[in-house]
Amino acid sequence: MILLVTTSERASECAKALNEATGEGVAVAESLPRATALLRAEDYRAVVVDQYLFESEPHETQTMLEHLGTAILVQVNLAISGMDRLVREVRAAVQRRQREEVRTRQAALAKLHSELNGTITALLLSSELALGTPDLRPAAAEKLQSIHELVKKLRQQLESAGVTGEPEPLARV
DSSP: OEEEEOOOTTHHHHHHHHHHHHOOOEEEESSHHHHHHHHHHSOOSEEEEEHHHHHHOHHHHHHHHTTOTTOEEEEEOTTTOOHHHHHHHHHHHHHHHHHHHHHHHHHHHHHHHHHHHHHHHHHHHHHHHHHTOTTOOHHHHHHHHHHHHHHHHHHHHHHHTOOOOOOOOOOOO
């Protein structure tokens, strides 16, 4: 969902163009306080704000910015921008955000993979050392062997779900 914030008479025309170009629903707010209220009520992928409002209402601008959440902010001057430029800027911003999210997700997965791999290696080594203990009771050895097998299975699962480093395809916007 995209939030378009403008007092322009072209608001509905802009909303329609954004909807057709991105396939996203577009909500229109005629003021920054209304935009803030909408941002409190719902999550948006992008918030497109007419630059005029930023310049004319600095206090309301700050309040709205505090409620953006994960939405990407796109500032446009609707007085001089055509529909094509508006659509291009919003598309570019949304695609940038998608690439950032993919990279962030991949980095988090790689870190988790690395941390889990270290822990699994330590568990395997510890269980192997414990299994090599002389005079180990058969019941304890059986339980340790079971633990060892479970950890090996966990390592295989982790390796089969490993991070490939290839980016996920971006959704068309």
